[in-house]
Every structure is written in C-alpha cells, then in structure tokens.
Amino acid sequence: MDQTLPWAESPIDLPDEAPAATGALETTAPMQRGTSGVGWACGAIFTSSLALLTFNSHALANWADQLPVVPITIPLIEMADGWHARADGLGLNDGVNLASQAAATMRRAQWRGPPDDGSVTHSRQSGTGAQR
Amino acid sequence: MLFPTLIFHVFFVIVFFANWLLRRAGDWRLIMLLVGSWIFYGWFDARFVVLLQCSALLNWAAGRLILTQPSRARLWLILGVASNLLILGFFKYYGFFIGGVNALLTAAGWSGDLKLLDIILPVGVSFFTFQGISYIVDVRNGRSEPARLLELTFLMSFFPHLIAGPIVRPAHLLPQLREPPRLSRGMAATSVLLILWGLVKKAVIANELAVHLVDPVFNDPQTHSGADLMIAAYGYAIEIYCDFSAYSDMAIGLAGLLGFRFPRNFSQPYRAASLQDFWRRWHISLSSWLRDYLYIAVFGGSHHRLFGTCLALFATMVLGGLWHGARLNFVIWGALHGGILVAERLSRQARAVGVPGLPRWAGTIITFHIVTLAWIFFRSTQFVDAMIIVHRIVSMQPGSFIASPWTVGLIVLGLLCQLGPSDAIQRLGQALRRAPFWVMGLMGTSLLLIVEGLRGAGVAPFIYFQF
Numbered sequence: 001m002d003q004t005l006p007w008a009e010s011p012i013d014l015p016d017e018a019p020a021a022t023g024a025l026e027t028t029a030p031m032q033r034g035t036s037g038v039g040w041a042c043g044a045i046f047t048s049s050l051a052l053l054t055f056n057s058h059a060l061a062n063w064a065d066q067l068p069v070v071p072i073t074i075p076l077i078e079m080a081d082g083w084h085a086r087a088d089g090l091g092l093n094d095g096v097n098l099a100s101q102a103a104a105t106m107r108r109a110q111w112r113g114p115p116d117d118g119s120v121t122h123s124r125q126s127g128t129g130a131q132r
Numbered sequence: 133m134l135f136p137t138l139i140f141h142v143f144f145v146i147v148f149f150a151n152w153l154l155r156r157a158g159d160w161r162l163i164m165l166l167v168g169s170w171i172f173y174g175w176f177d178a179r180f181v182v183l184l185q186c187s188a189l190l191n192w193a194a195g196r197l198i199l200t201q202p203s204r205a206r207l208w209l210i211l212g213v214a215s216n217l218l219i220l221g222f223f224k225y226y227g228f229f230i231g232g233v234n235a236l237l238t239a240a241g242w243s244g245d246l247k248l249l250d251i252i253l254p255v256g257v258s259f260f261t262f263q264g265i266s267y268i269v270d271v272r273n274g275r276s277e278p279a280r281l282l283e284l285t286f287l288m289s290f291f292p293h294l295i296a297g298p299i300v301r302p303a304h305l306l307p308q309l310r311e312p313p314r315l316s317r318g319m320a321a322t323s324v325l326l327i328l329w330g331l332v333k334k335a336v337i338a339n340e341l342a343v344h345l346v347d348p349v350f351n352d353p354q355t356h357s358g359a360d361l362m363i364a365a366y367g368y369a370i371e372i373y374c375d376f377s378a379y380s381d382m383a384i385g386l387a388g389l390l391g392f393r394f395p396r397n398f399s400q401p402y403r404a405a406s407l408q409d410f411w412r413r414w415h416i417s418l419s420s421w422l423r424d425y426l427y428i429a430v431f432g433g434s435h436h437r438l439f440g441t442c443l444a445l446f447a448t449m450v451l452g453g454l455w456h457g458a459r460l461n462f463v464i465w466g467a468l469h470g471g472i473l474v475a476e477r478l479s480r481q482a483r484a485v486g487v488p489g490l491p492r493w494a495g496t497i498i499t500f501h502i503v504t505l506a507w508i509f510f511r512s513t514q515f516v517d518a519m520i521i522v523h524r525i526v527s528m529q530p531g532s533f534i535a536s537p538w539t540v541g542l543i544v545l546g547l548l549c550q551l552g553p554s555d556a557i558q559r560l561g562q563a564l565r566r567a568p569f570w571v572m573g574l575m576g577t578s579l580l581l582i583v584e585g586l587r588g589a590g591v592a593p594f595i596y597f598q599f
Contacts, residue, residue, distance in 0.1 A: 004307035010393040011326060011384055014318040014558055037320030038152050040569045041389060044324065045145060047573025048580070052141075055577065056584055063138045095578075099585020106538045107344065 057087040058096055133175040134593060135382050136335050143172065144386065151390050155313055162286050162309060165390070169291040173255075180254040183219075184294075188285040190215055191264035195271045199278055212268040220261045223253055228458030256295040258455060258599050260288045262421055267302045269425055276302040283309050290392075292383040296376070296596040298397040298417035305392070313391025322561030323388030324572060326381040328579050329557060333549075334378035334594070335587040337542050341371040343588055345539040350511055353521045357531035361521050367539060368511050369504045370546030373401065375595045376415070402503070402550040405495035407472045410503060422452050442477060446470035456510075456599050461518060465510040472502055 007018045053060070057080075064080030067073040087093050133140050147168045154161040174181045194212030198205045221229075237243070267284060270276035279287065279302060287305050288294075349356050349364035356364070380397035387394045397417050404410035411419045427433050431444035446467070453466020483489050490498070505522070512518035524531070553559070564572055 005304040005393050005395055009395050010388075011381070011396050011557060012319045012322045012388040012393060012561075014316075014322060014562055016562070017316055017318050037315040037317040037565070038155075040317050040565075040572075041315060041320040041324070042149070042152070043569030044320070044572040044576065045148060047570045048576045049141070049145060051574060051577035052580060055581055058584060059138045095581045096585045099582050101585075103586045103588075106541075107340075107536070109537045111537065 054087070055092050055095055057084040057093060060084065133172050135379070135386075136331055143168070148389060151313070152315075155391075159282060161313075162282055165291075166282070166286050166289055169286075169289040169294060172291040173289065173294055176255045177252065183254055183257075184260060184289055185285065187216070187219060187260060187264055188288045189281070191267050191288070192279065192281045192284045194268045195278055195284070198268065198272050205272055209268060209272045213265055216261050216265045216268075220257060223257050225458045255597055259297050259299060260294060262299050262418075263288045263302075266299070266421065266425060269429065270302050277306060279306055290387070292386040292390075292392075293394065296379045296383075296594055296599070297415070298380055298383065298394055299421050300394055300417070304395060308392055315389070315391050317565035318561055319388055321564040321567075321572065322558060323385040324576060325557050325561055325564070326385030326388070328576055330378040330381035330385065331580065331583050332378075333374035333381070335583050337546055338371045338375035338378065338595075339587055339592055341367045341374075341539060341542050341546075342592060345535055346371050346511070348534060350513075350517070350521075353512075353517055353524065355532050356524070357533050358525045358528035360531065360533045360535055362525045363535040363540065363543070365504050365508050365521070365525070366543050367535075368507050369402070369500070370543050372507065372511075372595055373398075374546055379594045379596060400550045400554055402500050402547065403496060404499050405492045406476055406499055407469060407502065408476055410499055411469075411473075418452075418455075422448055426451060438477075438481065442474040445473050445477065449473060460515050461509045461512055464515065464518075465506050468502075468506045468509065 007013055008015070060080045061084035064073075064077045067077060069077065084093075133143060147165070150164050150168075151161060154164055170181050170184075173184060191212065194208055194215070197208040198212075201208065267276065267279065267287070271278055283306060284302075286309065287300070287302060290300075290305075293300055345367045346364050349360055350368070353361060377398040384394045384397070395417060397415060399413040399416065401410055401414035404413050423433075427444055427448040431447060432440070433444060434441045436444065447470070449470030450463060450466040453462040453464070453469070456462040456465075479487075479489075489495075508521050509515075509518045512521065523529075564575075
C-alpha cells in the first residue's frame, strides 16, 4: 500500500528538510524547535494584509463598487470609496498608479517600421484589459 | 470566487487562522476546512455543492461495498466507476450526444427532435469525478486505505484543488489528514513564493496575452496576417501554460500554508525534448491519472505487442482530448498528440536497430512546435477556424498585425521561464525562510502592488475552469 506523498514530489519540499537530511524515519520530516513556520506565516500574512489595505485601496474600492446598493452595503461602499479618495490624496496609491502608467506605456509601444510580411494594417486593442 | 481577488484574500486569511487555531482539534479542523471549501464552491453556484456532496457519498458507499463484500468487489467497482462517468457524461456530454443522435436520425429520414436540455456545467466536475474514480479503483486494488466519509468528502472538496486540480491521489492525501498539520518556515516561504509567482503568471502574462493578442486574433483569424497568427499561436502556448500552471502553483501554495503537501503539476514543459517527455512535465497529475487508470488499467498499457500498445496510447490521448469537452477540436488535439506519441514509440524501435536520434536541442524545438500546432486546434472554437489559421500561417498571408513589443516581450518572458533552473522557487524559499516575517510580508506586498498596476481591469477566469 502506498504511503503519503514521497519527499521531493511536492514543490514545497526543500532538500535540507528531507527526512534523510534530518535523520527521521517518517516520510515527513520532524521539525526542530524554533523552526515552525506558523507564527512566521501569520506575521507575514498580517503584515501583507495591512500593507495592502494601506497601499492598494484600488482593490477595496473596486470590490465595493461591485456590491449591490442596499441599505447594509451603503456604509461599506462609502467607507471604501472614502478611504480610496483619502489614500489618493495622501499619495498612498502612487506605487500602483506608477505601475499602471508604465503598463499603459508598454502596451502603447509599437514597432518602429512595418513588419516585413506584407501586412497592411496596424490595429490596436483598447488600452486597459477588458474582461474576456 | 477566483484566487486573485480581494474576496478570496479575505476568505483565505480567515481559513488560515482558523486552520492553525484548530490544529490539535482533529476532525473539527477537517470539518472547518470542509465547510470553508463548500462556501468557496457555493460561491460559483450553491446547487453544485449538493452534487459534490452526493458524488462523495456515492464514492464512499462504493468503497465500503468493495471492502465489505469482496466476492462482489468487481461488480461494485464497475457500478461505482460507471456512476461517476454517468455524472460526468450527463453534465459534460449530454448536449454533444443528443446533437449527434438528432443528426443521425435526421440523416436516416426520421425527425431528429430529441430534447436538448439547458445544462450548466458544474465548475471542476471533471476533476472531482476523477478524484472519486481513483479512490474506488485504489481501494479495490489495495493502493489506498479506505477513507471515512468525512475524509473522502474532504479529499474531493478541498478548495485549493477542487476547481482545476492538481488531481491528488487518495494515498497521497489521506495519510496527511490523519497526522497533525505541520508548517516549517521553509514550507511557508516556498508556499508564499508559489502563490506570488502564480499571480504574476496569471494576472500579468496570461491575462495580458489573452486580452491584447490571443483573443482578438483567434476570434477573427481571417483578417490577421500569417505572422500575426503565428505569434498569436506562440502567445497561446505561453498563455495556457502561465494560466494553468499559475492555478496549480497557487493551489499547491495555498494547501502548503494550511499544512498539506500537494504533488508537482508542471515542470517546465516546453523544455521537453519529446512529446513523451512533454507529458511527464505538463499537467502531471492528469497525465499520470490517464496512464494509470486508462492506459494501463483499461487498455492494458505496454503488455500488448507493438501494434496493441500503439493503439492503447492513441486511444488514451483521444479520450484525454475528449475529457476537455465535447468538441471535435479537442478530439483532434488528442489525436495529434496520440499520433505523434505513437510515431515517437516507433522511432524508438527504429533507433534500437541503429537509426540515429535527434540532438536534444532539436528535439526541444520540434516538440515545442508540435505542441503549439496542437494548441491551435485546442484554442479554436471550430475546426474550420483552426484550418484557416494553419493555412494562413503556412502561406504567410498578408493582413492586420496587432502583436506589439509588449505582447512579444511577454511571450519571450514566458519562454525564458522554461530555461531557468527548475528549483528556483525552492532555492529562493531556502533563502527567504531566514528573513524576518515582516520582510516576507513587505516583499510580497510590493510584488502584489506591481501586479495590481500591471494587470488590466478585471480578472478573467482560469482557462481550465471550463473543463
């Protein structure tokens, strides 16, 4: 009967955490004291969520704009839009705006000369990606 | 609920904290994850949750009957597999089948008016049905321990792989459910990196290629030049890789953060030097599923003589194509792969008698182009569109040209991903596990902000959601 997934078959298996490297007999390596990633991952996720709330109010505003407008959601939508406007005013959205402008410039870039295959038309799709 | 959205971010953060708070709570942790998975699945359509639950119950009952009635095990196995195929067939192939019957009846002079139902395809039905089949086959063959109803329902419903795989074998996941979860810093760092890299591939490379090149060209191939069509074909090869491997990477990373190890599903497939090699690197969980449960178990694999083996190989690939959906183009895609795999097998036989083989680099280039040619049929809505594209590329027809430096750059970037070290994520994970948590958090945020800026408006569903 097969045992659990053999070591190194998963992309999250690191070579120096292999059972052989740690001297364990089981297929999953035991953890040494102080190497647990739970607290570390909790901290990383918490930091990241807080930073995203601060610097990516676009996502919050976009989400709020898609909510149905009913009495329960109205305060949420107002709060999200208000935070987005304030973050914009404080310049917190500059990073995303900069990346967005860079992407728009890269999308607009065209070849210098006409392609040499005899093509006749250079057409462009509209700048920002619409839903497929 | 799509992975790269705010709502999923909130959902996952809640599930993540609940999972580790309940780490010593045994079944309660599984129950929490199961309810979370049903909420995730119900977000698409709440009715599908009932189907998922019924499917799990059916497979659990089949497994029980196989074990408790050994004399009738074969009968229960056949009935169990047939029930799964019936579910899959009804939702996926009913329209195709009835359309075909109607056409036959009309051709025979009868009135072909069998009723076509308006059936919605449940998201991920192909994946969880295959999970169910592998459970009852593995229980019958002694390759997996029997699962409790809770465990099997969890195996089939767990949200990271529910919609588009990877198809996780019962023997690989069930033992993990019976141990307390563990998460080392290295596992956590590598999981986060897989999620971030998946987001870049999906939200930037795949989405941008789809919106600015592939979709406009494939939707109107008649007006585009041969050069544009050729670049769009390369573009689709990169798009589907970045889209599908992104989903797998994110699924593996999300499961990893919850303490589960999922198998690798992609391994730089366009580096393959033969089609056989390609199928060891592309959608590994499906290709190994097809190999074990169809090619070997049903068709007998390579136990036949050469002709029988080639026939088994070809039939497996045609059915693999049909698994993607009831469309002629998927059958042609499967047949192309099957035909080339047969040719490769025959050429290996020829090499055994002294005919020299190709150098590896030539094999890689040829394989990539064969795969790209087959993708044209896979992507085109109709057979005639695919033929138009192939004809216009071969004859280098003039027409409009929308491939830009941006889209070509993304194609090159996608190809470069195939050439880098295959363990790059693990190496980076090893380096980052020594960093304080806030460094990882801020690094991830910076990357997410760049992705947010680079991607266009909206998130297109993953391509494999339709299968």
